[in-house]
Amino acid sequence: LKGNLTGIKAVNILDLTWDTFYNAHFVSETPILIKGVGVDHGTEGKWNAKTLLEALVSSPTAVPKASGKWYDDSRSFLENDYREPALVTQVLSSPFCCVRQTCRRFWVHPKGNITKWHYDGNSLFVFNLQVQGKKAWTIVSPETPLLCYPFDRVAVPFAYHRPRPDTIFSDFVTEEGDMLFLPPYWMHRVEALGDTNININWVATNRNPSLASKILLREQQLMKLLKLSKELKIDRFLGDDWPSNELLDYAGEGYDFVERFTQDISVASALRFALTEISRLRTLRMVGKAAEGYSSGRGETGRLFPTA
Ligand SMILES: O=C(O)CCC(=O)C(=O)O
Ligand SMILES: [Fe+2]
Numbered sequence: 001l002k003g004n005l006t007g008i009k010a011v012n013i014l015d016l017t018w019d020t021f022y023n024a025h026f027v028s029e030t031p032i033l034i035k036g037v038g039v040d041h042g043t044e045g046k047w048n049a050k051t052l053l054e055a056l057v058s059s060p061t062a063v064p065k066a067s068g069k070w071y072d073d074s075r076s077f078l079e080n081d082y083r084e085p086a087l088v089t090q091v092l093s094s095p096f097c098c099v100r101q102t103c104r105r106f107w108v109h110p111k112g113n114i115t116k117w118h119y120d121g122n123s124l125f126v127f128n129l130q131v132q133g134k135k136a137w138t139i140v141s142p143e144t145p146l147l148c149y150p151f152d153r154v155a156v157p158f159a160y161h162r163p164r165p166d167t168i169f170s171d172f173v174t175e176e177g178d179m180l181f182l183p184p185y186w187m188h189r190v191e192a193l194g195d196t197n198i199n200i201n202w203v204a205t206n207r208n209p210s211l212a213s214k215i216l217l218r219e220q221q222l223m224k225l226l227k228l229s230k231e232l233k234i235d236r237f238l239g240d241d242w243p244s245n246e247l248l249d250y251a252g253e254g255y256d257f258v259e260r261f262t263q264d265i266s267v268a269s270a271l272r273f274a275l276t277e278i279s280r281l282r283t284l285r286m287v288g289k290a291a292e293g294y295s296s297g298r299g300e301t302g303r304l305f306p307t308a
Contacts (some may be wrong), residue, residue, distance in 0.1 A: 001138060001158075003167030008139075011170075012036045013087065013179075021181075022088060029125075029211045031139060031170065037085050037129055038177020047081065049108045049196040056106055063102060069115075070201075071266035072102035085179065088202045097204040100252025105201040109133075112173035113192040117146055119185050122251050123210070123219060123261070124203045126182040130174040131172050133194025141168035142185035142213035149284070150277040151222060151243065155187060156284065185215035204282065205251035209261060221273035223250065224262040228270060 010033040025032045055078060056062045062073040075084070092099050100122075119142070120126060140146055144167045146155035173193065174180055182188065184206065210216055226244045229235040235244040251257045262270075 001140075001163060001165060001169050001171075003144070003163065003165060003169055006168060006170050008033050008172050010035055011068070013085070016087070016120040018087075018090065022213045025181055025183070026091065026125075029142075029184060029185075029213075031077045031183060032181045033172060033174070034179045034181065036177055037179040038131070047198060049110075049132075052106065052198060053108050054204075056108075061102075062106075065105075070105045070107045073106065074101055074102055075104055079103070081140045082200075085127070091127075092202060092204055096207050098251045098253050098257060099206050100249070102131075103202060103203055103252075105199075107199040107201070109192040109194055109196070109197040111195050111197075113197070115190040117186075117187055118266070119145075119148075119153050119187045119215060120203070121153055121246065122203075123184045123205045123216075124251075125184045125203045125206065127179055128174070128182060129200045130176055131198040131200055132176060133192065133197030134176070135174050135192055135199070136168055136171075136191045137174060137180070137195060138171050138189045139182065140187040140188070142215035143167045145185075145215050145218075147188055147280075148218075150281040151225075152248070152287060160284070172239075184210050184214055185219065205257070218273070220262050220265050221270050223247070224265040224267075224270040225256050225274055226260060227255075227258055228267065 008031050013034050016032075016034060021032070024030060056064075056071045056073070059071075059073060059077055061077060064071055064073045086292045091097060092103065110125050115138075140163075144164060144169075146163055146304060147161040148155055209220070223246075226235070226247055229242070230244050230247060235242055238244075247258055250261075
């Protein structure tokens with residue numbers, strides 16, 4: 001990636017006050033790498049990839065995502081095995097967050113696993129704690145986003161669409177005990193460097209629309225379009241890939257959230273967005289191989305630990 005490489009701020013959790021986190025990172029949607037969080041969780045020696053995967057596979061509440069690339073679960077899963085960082089508890093219990101039932105994600109990856117360029121759905125922000133192993137991250141500002149596949153949050157491979165030369169991005173490694181705060185709409189690519197890599201995430205959505213950015217607008221237009229397709233009952237003609245089911249539980253609140261989230265988007269703006277995305281689809285089809293990149297790029301899992 002070429003462009004404007006900016007450093008990510010790193011700080012020890014003991015030196016991070018609530019006011020600094022809230023104003024300089026949460027509200028300003030600026031990523032931060034929080035060091036020393038590992039000392040606060042009680043997992044030392046308790047977990048390894050095998051036992052955690054077994055627990056996830058046999059949990060009645062864990063939901064495997066993208067064929068087991070990660071698992072969603074509630075905060076009560078394995079709750080006695082570690083302490084939730086106080087900062088996370090404070091953020092998730094604050095009135096400005098929408099927290100869904102399955103607000104935690106577990107990732108267990110072997111060395112070399114690559115999660116392709118994307119931004120997270122549901123307007124999620126993420127606390128990503130590196131419990132074991134190491135990961136190399138590259139993140140891109142929502143103001144200079146990579147091109148996404150139409151109506152999707154996965155980026156088109158660079159071979160088919162080169163990132164703009166002024167892309168604002170940051171490159172760093174998360175080590176054991178590091179917790180990344182990734183604000184909403186930041187695109188990311190993640191590569192597992194350790195022999196085994198265990199990450200816990202806590203995810204939630206800011207109740208009020210976030211800082212203006214290109215991706216915030218795209219997400220609002222996309223949700224407005226999904227809402228229109230449902231209201232006009234045309235979603236059923238748009239095929240299984242049409243993501244209107246996202247409306248049901250968006251940000252853990254579903255329709256009510258979407259209503260508020262899209263209130264400033266006109267129908268004309270949503271339709272213009274649809275046309276732009278569709279014309280992009282045509283361009284991508286013309287680049288023969290892009291379609292291939294599309295199917296392998298979506299939900300691609302890289303290598304996974306066997307769970308059986
Ligand atoms: O750890 C990974 O491979 C991907 C992490 C990710 O995409 C996320 O935390 O949102
Ligand atoms: Fe992600």
